[in-house]
Amino acid sequence: MSLAPDSRARRALGSDHVAGWMFVAPAVVLIGVFGLVPIAWSAIMSFQANDLVSAPTWVGLANYQALAKDPAFMASVRHTLVYAALFVPLSVAGSLLVAWALNRKLRGVRFYRLAVFVPVVTSTVATGIIFLWLLDPVFGLVNYALSLVGLPEQGFLQDPNQALLCIVAMTVWGWLGFDVIIYLAALQGIPQELMEAAQIDGAGKWSSFLHVVLPFLRPATLFLVVWSTISALQLFDEIYVTTRGGPLGATTVIVFYLYQQAFQLFNAGYGAAIAYVLFLAILLITIIQLKVGGQRVYGKS
C-alpha cells in the first residue's frame, strides 16, 4: 500500500512531517529493535562460528557452503516444500468453498461462521494436544472410526510416511477460518447488480461464479496465497508441540531444523545462515507471486 510519489513528496515538504515521525516513532523503534536489528544481527552471525557461549570467530561463507552440502538441511527443504505445496492450495481452495457456503442467508449462519473461526483463536498447543490424541494409533478416535467401518488402522503421526500429511490436515483445519473471513469480506463486496446482470444475461450459477465472482476475488486470493505461502515456509509451532520433527526426521521442516541447530546443538552461526537462506527464499517467492498475481489482479481491471 505505497503512497503515490506525488503525495509522498507533498508530505515531505509539509511542515507537519516532523510531527508525523514523532507519532510513528514508538512503532518505528519497536519494529527497528525487534524486527530490523535481529535481521541485521543474524546476517552477521551467519558469517561466524558462534555457539552463543565462547567468543565467535569469522568463518566467511563456510556456514553457507556447509548448508549446500548438508543432506539433513536438504531433507528439511524438501519437507517444507511438500508441506507448502499441499497446505497453500488446500487452505485457499477449501476456504473459498466454505466462504461460498457461508455467504448465504441461512438460519444460524452466524453460528456456523463462528464455528469455522474458533480453531484460529484456539492456542496451537491446545490444537496440538487434541490432534495428538485424536490421531493416536492405539487410543485415537480416528482409528476407532476407521475400524468401525472395516478400514485398516493407521500409524498417523507415528508413521514417517503419514506424519507430514497429518500436519497438513491439522494446520489446514487450524487456519481455515482466517482465510474464510477474508473471502467472506471479499464476497460481500461484490455488487448485487453485477450478479443480477449476469443472471439476466443467462449465466447459470456455475458460470456466474466463474466469470463474475472469481475475478472479483483475485485481490483477496493473491493476498491469501502470499500470506499462506509465507506461513507455510515458516511452519514451526505445530511441529514443536506434536512431532518434534519426527518420527525419524519426517516432519523436520526448515525452521524446526534451524531451532535444533541453533538452540539444541548450539550452532548459532549455522542456524543464522539457515534463517538467512529462508528469508531470501521467502522474499524471492513473494516477489514472484506479487509480480505474477499482481498482473492478473490489476492488469484486467
Place this chain on the structure above:
Amino acid sequence: MRRLSIGIMGLMALVFMATALAACGGGSSSAGSPTPNASPTGVVNITMWHGDLDYAAKADNTLVAQWNKANPNIQVKALYNGSNDYALQKTLTAIAGGKPPDITYLFGSWMANIAKSPKVVLLNELMANDPSFDWNDFWPAERLAATVNGKIVGLPALVDNLAIVYNKKLFDKAGLSYPTAQWTWDDFRAAAKKLTIPAQKQFGWAYPADASEDTVWHWEAMLWNYGGDILTPDNKQAAFNATPGVQALSILGDMATIDHSIYIDTTNTKIQQTFNNGHIGMLVTGPWDLPGFPNVQFGVQVMPANHQTISGPDNWVILNNGADRVNASWAFLKWFTGAKQQMYYDLQTGALPIRQSQQQQPVFQTYLTKYPGTDLFVKNMSNAVKARPTIPQYSKISTFLGQAIVSVLLGKADAKTALDQAAQQTNAALAVPGP
C-alpha cells in the same frame, strides 16, 4: 505457527540488545541494581536465578529468608528465571549483557557448554581451601556430571534416576509376581509380553520415542545394564555399538516389533496419562512422575541385571561478578546445599536428597512416609555409578543415538546397522577439534 517463531526472533533481539547495552553501559551505574561489589555499608548483595514455582519456590524463599536474617552482610535475592528450559539462553544473554546473576540453575547436560564461558567460577580451588566442605557427600553421579575435564563447574541442585515403576493391579490380573531385584532384561521382556492384551489396549511397557535425549537416556541405562559404555574411556570413540549395545537395542526392538509389548509414543506426550489410566504394565521412569499416577497402585523396583541406572543431576553455577560476590555466593551455596536445608526443601517438594548424609537427618523418615515410592529411588542413587560424558559434543551424539533407537523401535532398521551408523557419525563428530 507464528507465535513461537516470533519467540525465537525475540530471543535473538534480546541477545543483541544485551550486547549493545553492555557496549554502551560503561561507567554509568544503572538504577535499581546494587553496585557490583561491596557497598560502603559492607553488605554484599547477590542474586540467584532458579526455576521453582509454587511450593518449591516457597521452600526456596523460606530458606533464603532464613539465611538473610542470620547473615546481614550477605543478602541474597532469589528470582524465578521463567523456566529452566530456557535458563541457559537467558544466562548467556545476561553474561553478554554484563550483568549476570551470581548464581544460576542449569541442567546438567549444559555443563560442557557453560564451562567454556570465562565468567563461570570453577569450584576446585574454593573446595580445596575449605575444609568444612565435603564434596564426597554428594552422590558419585552428581560429582561426575558437575565435572568437565577435571574442572568442577557447579554444585548439585537436584538429582533423580530411573527405575521400574509397575502397576500392581495389572500384575495381579495377569497372575504375575512383581518385579524383583533378581530380574534380567529377559525377565522384563517376558513379563511385558504377558502384560500385553491388544483387545484391551493394554501394553507391557511404554517408551518415549521422539528421538530426544529422553529417548536416549532410557536406552543408555539399558546399555549399562548389559555392561556396555557410551564412549571409550578417553571420550574419543563410540563404544555403544559393541556387543552389549547391540544386545540392549535388539531386545528393545524385538519387544516393539515381535512381541508388540511396547506402547511407542513418538511424540513423547502421552505416556504418563496412559499409565495413570491403567493401560501400561511397567514404566522406566523417575520420581518426578510419581505424583502423576493418583489412579494407580504402583510399586518401584531397581533396573534389571546389574541395577545400574542413569541420573540427571542439575547444578547451581556461580558466575564471576568480582571476588566479594563470588565469596558471598560460595558461602551461601554451601549453606543452601547443606544436608539440613536440603532435607527441608525435599520434605516440601518430594525431590530426592542431593547429599548422602541427608539420610541421617531426623526428618528423613517423615519424608519417606510422605512420598511413597521415594525410598527405592533414594537407595537407587548408589546404582548411578556412570554418567553421560560431559563433553560439548554430547548433544550431537544424543541426536545420532536418538535416530538409531527410534528407527529400531519402528522396525526400520536392525540394531547392529543402526548403531554402527550412529557410531560412524559420532566418531566423525568427535574427530572435529574443539575449542
